[in-house]
Amino acid sequence: MKNDERTVEKNKKELSLKSMYFNRYLLVRYVSAFFFFTNLYWFVSLLMSQSALFLVPLTLLVVLIISIAEQVKMYSDHTNNPKYTRYCFQTLLGTNVLLILPVSFSSSFTHLYPFLIDETRSKLLIFFILITGILLSKHILNRLNQIRHNEDKHYKRIKQYEEVIN
Template sequence: MTDQEKAIIEERRKENAIKTLFYNRYFAIRYISAAYLFVNLYWAAVLYMTQDYLAMLVPVAMLVFAGLTMWEQFKMFTRNQEQAKTTYRFYQTVIGVNSILALVTLTGQIGFLYPFLQDTQQSIIALLLVQGVGILLAVWILSKLNRINKNADKQYLRLKQYLAAHE
């Protein structure tokens, strides 16, 4: 291997390291988005098995939106990142949908969206806990996205240190 080939390989390694540092800013967001995707997939599958096709609209719509979010996150493996607008809208939607679902749960109408659950106090409490956790995670992700957009996140500080040391 010539010195020129070694230099090219080293330059590619540096560029990939920088892309990875940029990409890792969204690490938690990618995994939580994947969790939302699979929760909605499971919910839609259970509703399909219970033949509650109208109620499937909610999890299927959220599943598609989560898929678009995952696609946007996949495209973030670059040095020149744009703001994650789809991801931001998805988590705003998660807050809205979970809030509406909590209201539906509180009104005792869980049979329509959750026909696989019995209408008991334990089921209502469990659903409210799940919806509350969903809302809290979405709020946390939105604040994380705001920090990333302002370059005020911890990973960006590491990125700046790496760039200062290697460029």
């Protein structure tokens, strides 16, 4: 009976640690979901508009799916260096920076966003969305760098918890 209780308690502690390591990436997962659904909406809109530039969000969706798969895998196989997730956010950052330029040029704007009217309000909306994407990508890359070097707050809490349970 005591052996079973010890095993159950040990399993609970291991599961708690596993969850704590996985939760270091909670913000990364939320932002990945945000980018996924934003690009999915853009992709569907471009398809419905029969724009040939649907490949831009499609490529981003593929990169995001690879990153999301890596993040799911991290639950069972923790890593401090999720290279596909880092590559994903570098790609998103670069794409958002490159997409700011067409906001200034009407012809490119209408090809990338054919579902919007080519006017200043629409351009400001897209500019705001792209700046938000740049800031989010940069923030997540900083967070990934902190996790990689074990400088995040969650890591300190995990180490404190490990000390308590051992």
